[in-house]
Amino acid sequence: MSDFIEKLKETFVTDDRWQYLVRGLGNTLIITVCAALIGIVLGFIVAMIRSTHDKTGKLKIGNFLCRIYLTVIRGTPMVVQLMIMYFVIFATLNSKYKIIVAILSFGINSGAYVAEIVRSGIMSIDNGQFEAGSSLGLSYRKTMFFIILPQAFKNVLPALANEVIVLLKETSVAGYIGMEDLTKGGDIIRANTYQAFMPLLAVAAIYLIMVIILTSLVGKLERRLAKNEKR
Amino acid sequence: MKKDNKPTLKEVEKAFSGEMIVVKDLHKSFGDLHILKGINTTVKQGEKVVIIGPSGSGKSTFLRCLNLLERPTSGSIFVDGVDLLSLNEKGVNCMRQRMGMVFQHFNLFPHLTIRRNITLAPIKLGLMTEEAANDKADELLEKVGLFDKCDAYPNQLSGGQKQRIAIARALAMQPEVMLFDEPTSALDPEMVGEVLELMKQLAEAGMTMIVVTHEMGFAKEVASRVMFMDDGQILEEAPPQEFFSNPKNERTKLFLSKVLI
Numbered sequence: 001m002s003d004f005i006e007k008l009k010e011t012f013v014t015d016d017r018w019q020y021l022v023r024g025l026g027n028t029l030i031i032t033v034c035a036a037l038i039g040i041v042l043g044f045i046v047a048m049i050r051s052t053h054d055k056t057g058k059l060k061i062g063n064f065l066c067r068i069y070l071t072v073i074r075g076t077p078m079v080v081q082l083m084i085m086y087f088v089i090f091a092t093l094n095s096k097y098k099i100i101v102a103i104l105s106f107g108i109n110s111g112a113y114v115a116e117i118v119r120s121g122i123m124s125i126d127n128g129q130f131e132a133g134s135s136l137g138l139s140y141r142k143t144m145f146f147i148i149l150p151q152a153f154k155n156v157l158p159a160l161a162n163e164v165i166v167l168l169k170e171t172s173v174a175g176y177i178g179m180e181d182l183t184k185g186g187d188i189i190r191a192n193t194y195q196a197f198m199p200l201l202a203v204a205a206i207y208l209i210m211v212i213i214l215t216s217l218v219g220k221l222e223r224r225l226a227k228n229e230k231r
Numbered sequence: 232m233k234k235d236n237k238p239t240l241k242e243v244e245k246a247f248s249g250e251m252i253v254v255k256d257l258h259k260s261f262g263d264l265h266i267l268k269g270i271n272t273t274v275k276q277g278e279k280v281v282i283i284g285p286s287g288s289g290k291s292t293f294l295r296c297l298n299l300l301e302r303p304t305s306g307s308i309f310v311d312g313v314d315l316l317s318l319n320e321k322g323v324n325c326m327r328q329r330m331g332m333v334f335q336h337f338n339l340f341p342h343l344t345i346r347r348n349i350t351l352a353p354i355k356l357g358l359m360t361e362e363a364a365n366d367k368a369d370e371l372l373e374k375v376g377l378f379d380k381c382d383a384y385p386n387q388l389s390g391g392q393k394q395r396i397a398i399a400r401a402l403a404m405q406p407e408v409m410l411f412d413e414p415t416s417a418l419d420p421e422m423v424g425e426v427l428e429l430m431k432q433l434a435e436a437g438m439t440m441i442v443v444t445h446e447m448g449f450a451k452e453v454a455s456r457v458m459f460m461d462d463g464q465i466l467e468e469a470p471p472q473e474f475f476s477n478p479k480n481e482r483t484k485l486f487l488s489k490v491l492i
Contacts, residue, residue: 131300132338136352136404137328139320146355150342227384 011198017189021199024185025206031102031181032168038107039167040160043114046070048144050115051122055130056140066115073112079173081105086177095178102174110167117159121152154225161218165211172207182206249275250309251408251439252297257306259292259463266292268463270306274408279440281450281471284460285486290443293460294412297441298330299323310408328356331401335413337393339385345372345396346381349403364403371399375429391422395429402433409433411442447490451475459483 012018046066053063073081085105086098093101125148133143175184186203190196252274259267266289274280282290295301297308299315308315310326318326340348349371350364359367372378375395377388385393394414401409411430415423427449434440434453444450450457450471457474459467459482467480478484 126338128334128336128338129340131332132334132340133352134300134324135298135327135330135332135334136400137324137326137356138352139324142355146351147340151340154342 007195007198010193011189011195012202015192017192020180020185020188021182021202021206022185024180024182027099027174027180028168028171028182029210031099031106031171031174031179032164034103035106035110035171036164036167038103039110039114039163042107042111043118044149046111046115047118047122050119052140052144054123070112070115073109078106078109078170079176081109082173083176098177098179102171102177102179106167106171106174109170110163113163113166114160117156117163118152120159121156122148124155125151157218157222157225161215165214168210168214169207249277251276251278251311252441253309254297255307255309257293257296257308258304259289259296259301260304266463267296267303270463270465272458272465272468274439274441276407276439277437279434279438279453279455280442280458281454281456282441282443282458282460283445283447283450283486288460289463290460291412294410294441294443297410298327298332300332328352328358328404329407331398331404331406331409333394333397333401333409333411333414335416337385337390337397337417339393339397339400341385344382344384345377345388348385348396349400352400353403358404367403368399371402374402374432375399389422390418391425394418394422394426398426398429398433408439408441411440411444413443413445415444415446445490447475459486461486 012021046069049059049062049066053059082102082105086101090097090101129147129151130143133147134140138146171181172183174181175187180188182203186199189199193199250273254270254272257267257270258265268289270293282294284290292301296303297310303316310330313322313326315323315326340351343351346365346368349368350359350361353359353364353367354361369378369381372381375398377392377395377399380388380392380396385396388396398409398414414430415426418426423446427446430440430442430449431453442449442454452471454471456468457471458465459474459478459480461482467474467478467483469479474483475487478487
């Protein structure tokens with residue numbers, strides 16, 4: 001027992017090692033939140049272009065570009081994209097901005113998945129909703145914003161939440177460009193203490209807790225949006 | 232939209248000629264499928280035209296062409312002397328504001344309350360302030376007898392109630408013509424009456440109406456003209472007494488002999 005406490009102390013307390021985890025968690029959260037925002041905005045734009053093309057036949061060039069984006073992003077590993085961004089595209093950038101590169105990479109990556117999620121949501125809405133909007137004299141855009149998207153958003157919320165969870169955990173590869181995220185923080189402790197068990201379990205637990213919190217928040221939002229289904 | 236204003240020149244002309252919708256040689260194909268094969272007709276202001284015919288005859292397609300939910304392959308449609316097919320997107324949207332449409336499956340917006348369903352279009356199109364639209368909605372809900380449902384959601388209503396709300400939603404735009412696409416076909420039999428009753432009231436109030444339906448009783452009672460369509464063409468048009476008692480066309484006779492009246 002005293003052995004256990006000794007290890008615990010050495011892992012987290014000695015040299016204030018717990019700060020690696022706190023700082024790492026901070027970076028992980030910053031990257032996740034910012035990348036999720038970029039991903040959702042980007043995803044909605046791409047989804048709108050794609051579904052407008054599917055529904056009306058317009059925006060051919062936009063649709064073509066979007067498809068290239070989706071193919072490239074979904075066809076290559078996240079880590080590789082991250083390294084290409086950091087070591088190739090932004091190779092000359094001062095390394096203190098690496099968090100921005102990370103946010104951008106994860107955001108662009110997430111956008112591709114969000115786009116297809118949102119597009120599936122838009123396409124799942126009955127065409128009668130579009131027709132009802134049109135028949136009232138609403139333009140395509142207004143119909144989209146006020147009638148289709150709110151319903152589509154509600155339908156895809158579970159899938160979107162899933163994407164954010166995946167994103168949160170995927171940020172653990174940020175260490176590849178030297179970001180000190182949560183995983184990297186745990187890794188540093190492991191390297192310093194030659195103890196793998198404690199730091200890795202702590203890191204895993206922190207991810208788990210964040211996902212549980214996120215899931216319960218989304219659950220609340222889902223219940224609020226479902227109020228029009230009560231009978 | 233501008234009921235209280237002085238009539239414009241166009242409105243005066245229209246009042247004299249009385250021709251609200253003129254359809255000339257309308258064709259519509261879906262790929263190889265030729266649905267409408269040359270429709271010619273005229274609908275006067277205040278007229279109630281009921282379109283009947285077997286399924287697949289093109290009735291609904293014709294109705295949907297009138298507000299360009301389907302784009303005709305060729306031919307022309309004049310509403311108030313304006314050629315619909317010459318309009319750009321904005322023009323089409325403006326024209327649609329003047330033509331209310333009621334669908335077979337209601338197509339209410341499930342994420343909005345009943346009141347918001349009715350006020351959405353007038354507010355978002357900048358035709359009414361939110362207050363004015365709410366007042367209008369309350370007035371319409373009173374009219375269709377569903378005022379107590381104003382804060383409910385569409386899924387909480389019965390089919391008949393939904394369709395009455397759909398009619399109220401279309402009326403909130405103060406349209407000059409109402410198009411009904413089989414408004415009672417998706418309803419339980421016991422709910423058909425309440426919707427037809429409302430449509431009757433609307434007809435009595437002088438609304439120009441074009442109704443695709445299988446309700447022969449409604450056609451007899453309300454129509455000023457019954458139109459029989461089959462195979463993408465209008466085979467017979469006549470006032471209801473004449474149409475039902477003395478049909479001229481063989482196909483019409485056959486159809487009428489098969490439907491219960």
